[in-house]
Amino acid sequence: MARVLIVDDSPTEMYKLTGMLEKHGHQVLKAENGADGVALARQEQPDAVLMDIVMPGVNGFQATRQLSKTPETAHIPVIIVTTKDQETDKVWGQRQGARDYLTKPVDEDTLIKKLNAVLKG
Secondary structure (H helix, E strand, O other), rough: OOOOEEOOOHHHHHHHHHHHHHHHOOEEEEEOOHHHEEEHHHHHOOEEEOOOOOOOOOOOHHHHHHHHHHOOOOOOOEEEEEEEOOOOHHHHHHHHHOOEEEEEOOOOHHHHHHHHHHHHH
């Protein structure tokens, strides 16, 4: 299946998302902040990225913008996965280049459907 990079500073969320993805046969890469996530995405070229927003240092909006605006990573679809559920956050996330937006707690079926959709293009 796909190689998916999870960028999230919460060990609990990382554990939950990893379990969901591995159960469906995906390989998981992990980064605990936006800067590390951008660096790992450049190095590993994952098939997709699940990006939290609220993180220390480079936040998820900034990291998503860096990935979507850099030619070497612009092809990698980013799905924002966050507790921020305001419409303005969703619009801003899409403006930064995110292909989709999920709010926590994440439903496994919804996550896998959205992931499969962005992987197909």
